[in-house]
Amino acid sequence: xxxxxxxxxxxxxxxxxxxxxxxxxxxxxxxxxxxxxxxxxxxxxxxxxxxxxxxxxxxxxxxxxxxxxxxxxxx
Amino acid sequence: xxxxxxxxxxxxxxxxxxxxxxxxxxxxxxxxxxxxxxxxxxxxxxxxxxxxxxxxxxxxxxxxxxxxxxxxxxxxxxxx
Amino acid sequence: xxxxxxxxxxxxxxxxxxxxxxxxxxxxxxxxxxxxxxxxxxxxxxxxxxxxxxxxxxxxxxxxxxxxxxxxxxxxxxxxxxxxxxxxxxxxxxxxxxxxxxxxxxxxxxxxxxxxxxxxxxxxxxxxxxxxxxxxxxxxxxxxxxxxxxxxxxxxxxxxxxxxxxxxxxxxxxxxxxxxxxxxxxxxxxxxxxxxxxxxxxxxxxxxxxxxxxxxxxxxxxxxxxxxxxxxxxxxxxxxxxxxxxxxxxxxxxxxxxxxxxxxxxxxxxxxxxxxxxxxxxxxxxxxxxxxxxxxxxxxxxxxxxxxxxxxxxxxxxxxxxxxxxxxxxxxxxxxxxxxxxxxxxxxxxxxxxxxxxxxxxxxxxxxxxxxxxxxxxxxxxxxxxxxxxxxxxxxxxxxxxxxxxxxxxxxxxxxxxxxxxxxxxxxxxxxxxxxxxxxxxxxxxxxxxxxxxxxxxxxxxxxxxxxxxxxxxxxxxxxxxxxxxxxxxxxxxxxxxxxxxxxxxxxxxxxxxxxxxxxxxxxxxxxxxxxxxxxxxxxxxxxxxxxxxxx
Numbered sequence: 001x002x003x004x005x006x007x008x009x010x011x012x013x014x015x016x017x018x019x020x021x022x023x024x025x026x027x028x029x030x031x032x033x034x035x036x037x038x039x040x041x042x043x044x045x046x047x048x049x050x051x052x053x054x055x056x057x058x059x060x061x062x063x064x065x066x067x068x069x070x071x072x073x074x075x
Numbered sequence: 076x077x078x079x080x081x082x083x084x085x086x087x088x089x090x091x092x093x094x095x096x097x098x099x100x101x102x103x104x105x106x107x108x109x110x111x112x113x114x115x116x117x118x119x120x121x122x123x124x125x126x127x128x129x130x131x132x133x134x135x136x137x138x139x140x141x142x143x144x145x146x147x148x149x150x151x152x153x154x155x
Numbered sequence: 156x157x158x159x160x161x162x163x164x165x166x167x168x169x170x171x172x173x174x175x176x177x178x179x180x181x182x183x184x185x186x187x188x189x190x191x192x193x194x195x196x197x198x199x200x201x202x203x204x205x206x207x208x209x210x211x212x213x214x215x216x217x218x219x220x221x222x223x224x225x226x227x228x229x230x231x232x233x234x235x236x237x238x239x240x241x242x243x244x245x246x247x248x249x250x251x252x253x254x255x256x257x258x259x260x261x262x263x264x265x266x267x268x269x270x271x272x273x274x275x276x277x278x279x280x281x282x283x284x285x286x287x288x289x290x291x292x293x294x295x296x297x298x299x300x301x302x303x304x305x306x307x308x309x310x311x312x313x314x315x316x317x318x319x320x321x322x323x324x325x326x327x328x329x330x331x332x333x334x335x336x337x338x339x340x341x342x343x344x345x346x347x348x349x350x351x352x353x354x355x356x357x358x359x360x361x362x363x364x365x366x367x368x369x370x371x372x373x374x375x376x377x378x379x380x381x382x383x384x385x386x387x388x389x390x391x392x393x394x395x396x397x398x399x400x401x402x403x404x405x406x407x408x409x410x411x412x413x414x415x416x417x418x419x420x421x422x423x424x425x426x427x428x429x430x431x432x433x434x435x436x437x438x439x440x441x442x443x444x445x446x447x448x449x450x451x452x453x454x455x456x457x458x459x460x461x462x463x464x465x466x467x468x469x470x471x472x473x474x475x476x477x478x479x480x481x482x483x484x485x486x487x488x489x490x491x492x493x494x495x496x497x498x499x500x501x502x503x504x505x506x507x508x509x510x511x512x513x514x515x516x517x518x519x520x521x522x523x524x525x526x527x528x529x530x531x532x533x534x535x536x537x538x539x540x541x542x543x544x545x546x547x548x549x550x551x552x553x554x555x556x557x558x559x560x561x562x563x564x565x566x567x568x569x570x571x572x573x574x575x576x577x578x579x580x581x582x583x584x585x586x587x588x589x590x591x592x593x594x595x596x597x598x599x600x601x602x603x604x605x606x607x608x609x610x611x612x613x614x615x616x617x618x619x620x621x622x623x624x625x626x627x628x629x630x631x632x633x634x635x636x637x638x639x640x641x642x643x644x645x646x647x648x649x650x651x652x653x654x655x656x657x658x659x660x661x662x663x664x665x666x667x668x669x670x671x672x673x674x675x676x677x678x679x680x681x682x683x684x685x686x687x688x689x690x691x692x693x694x695x696x697x698x699x700x701x702x703x704x705x706x707x
Contacts, residue, residue, distance in 0.1 A: 009127065010127045010152075016423075016424040017457075017466045017467065017469045017470075018391065018424045018564065018565050019422075019454075019455035019456060019457045019561075019564035019565030019566070020390070020455070020457075020565075021390055021418060021420070021455065021587075022591055022594060023455070023456060023457065023458045023591060023594040023595045024457070024458075024459075024465075024466075025459065025466035025467045025469070025564075026391075026466065027466055028391060028422070028424040028425060031130070033127070033128070033152035033153055034152065035152050035155055037152055037154055037155040038153065039153035039393075039394060040391060040392065040393070040424070040425045040428075041131060041134070041392070042131070042390060042392055043134060043135065044135055045464075045465065045466055046135075047134050047135045048466050048469075049464050049466065052469070052475070058472030058473075058475050059469070059470060059472050059475075060469045060470060061470075068127050071130050071134050072126065072130070072133055072134060075134050075135065075139055089438060089441055090439075090442070091434075091438060093394070093397050093398070093401070093435070094394045094397075094398070096398050098366070101366060102321070102322070131389060131392055131395060136359075137356075137357040137358060138358075141359075143359055143363045143364055144322050144363075144364055144365055144366035144369075145348075145350055145362070145363045145364070145366075145367070146363075147350075147389075147395050147399070149394065153394060
């Protein structure tokens with residue numbers, strides 16, 4: 001499993017599959033930033049599956065605790 | 076209003092505070108934008124911050140790293 | 156002597172006022188009288204027990220191409236829609252130089268999913284300017300069209316390939332302004348732009364390369380005409396949506412123009428998304444800005460096949476691993492009894508009945524046509540299998556080209572969405588009619604408004620719902636001749652049964668050029684539709700009437 005997020009940087013705290021406007025499944029990732037505030041990030045099917053692969057996750061719940069940097073790997 | 080080299084909309088009394096943003100100038104790189112938006116910070120840290128606050132741009136853009144004049148680039152994290 | 160009298164219906168006139176029993180008389184394409192009408196007419200439409208309302212206006216469509224061979228924008232008209240707004244999301248078919256057609260066709264195919272024949276055999280591409288496109292569609296319209304002109308094509312006309320590479324120079328921006336004026340003079344009702352769309356290669360469309368000054372300059376031209384600016388904002392990303400609302404509010408205030416963004420979705424994954432956006436809209440309206448959020452009525456479905464990995468399976472680790480395999484290895488795994496047994500077991504002791512039983516086989520692909528519209532549970536029972544096993548076997552039997560639909564996976568909470576649709580600053584629209592045609596049906600949202608939010612949820616009265624998609628829409632868009640049953644206005648009229656109006660089930664049909672497939676929904680409860688005083692649809696059939704116009 002990949003390293004978890006470092007101190008003081010944005011971290012994934014949850015993820016959920018949603019319906020995209022074009023009928024595809026998309027991934028809404030919830031990030032907690034260093035200031036404690038949370039915000040959603042919408043990833044399309046390709047980016048969502050890539051994130052799961054980057055994190056070695058086979059379940060969306062496995063994404064919790066991962067660094068925001070994982071989202072950019074391979075993009 | 077968010078103009079090249081300028082800041083975002085200045086909140087009028089009638090508007091609640093929202094997250095600040097800028098839009099990239101013509102051919103502006105992420106490094107240049109980060110230094111403009113976060114002056115005084117080391118460039119690597121500034122770029123890191125801009126990326127982490129704007130994954131909507133950096134996670135899916137093709138070609139990767141392309142900044143567009145119409146992009147909303149947040150210059151601070153989400154408001155608590 | 157009137158041309159038509161619609162007699163004895165509940166007249167719901169589009170103003171939001173209570174309906175009343177009465178007649179609507181038509182003369183020379185216009186409404187001549189409303190109330191108790193004396194006199195005779197060449198044609199009488201019996202509306203007893205029915206609602207008589209203004210024709211519905213659909214403010215977000217992509218019928219640009221279809222209108223060239225289908226002047227009714229089928230099946231929009233049979234749903235009671237008498238006016239469509241094409242040209243959304245920065246894309247229109249004019250102004251467009253012949254040399255740039257392939258580039259824009261690629262963008263259209265990305266959004267509309269039209270087959271290539273739609274652009275090569277279905278019409279003669281005779282025009283380059285907006286007036287030419289207008290003339291091309293006006294030849295045989297049975298529905299009214301209020302077309303937007305697309306920012307991306309304006310950019311492409313002026314800048315050529317550089318439109319998708321860089322910011323514009325001041326001279327180029329001035330040329331875009333002149334071109335926009337020509338389009339508005341030729342009948343465009345506004346300008347559309349996009350902050351999210353991509354072309355067939357995944358590259359952002361030209362409008363996204365514009366600096367804010369460019370949009371500001373184009374909005375200044377819209378201000379000369381008092382016309383609409385439309386945009387597509389980033390989905391489910393509330394902070395960005397609010398930033399777009401603020402940008403558009405500034406343009407609205409500076410140039411005194413209406414603006415609209417579409418779509419605004421509700422989702423349980425980001426529950427504060429729509430409420431926060433609407434709250435910001437309220438603040439901006441309080442300042443005098445006009446930024447109308449368009450919200451669609453229908454829920455969003457997810458579709459998938461086993462041809463490619465889908466996030467639909469994101470909670471089934473073993474399925475994800477198998478579907479990530481290259482095609483040959485994936486086929487081998489799906490044929491391996493041990494693997495399949497584990498996959499089926501992962502879906503629960505009921506073999507996926509709870510998890511997958513309600514999936515709908517979509518049809519229109521390699522699957523047997525007679526299975527289209529059936530649930531996986533029904534199909535599995537007929538095969539003597541559990542649903543997960545049936546899904547795998549059926550897919551294998553047809554080269555994995557079998558699409559399934561998981562209905563209502565987003566924007567699906569009637570109790571949340573109903574009050575938002577009823578909000579005075581929320582514009583009902585965003586149907587996307589004519590887009591994504593091979594993925595899902597974009598027709599019948601108006602019927603769903605009445606069935607789900609008037610009859611079932613009771614979030615809107617009949618009169619409110621009618622006003623939302625007629626009079627209020629006409630006001631928002633400045634369509635002065637439309638939207639109300641009022642003497643002197645254009646006679647766009649729909650007669651429907653308030654107890655049954657709805658959309659039918661989604662089904663594949665092969666009525667696109669080249670026998671291309673699309674998903675459609677037929678209408679339920681619509682009796683008669685008049686466009687500019689002529690009966691365009693009645694008794695379940697389209698007529699020969701061609702009274703549609705480009706309306707401004």
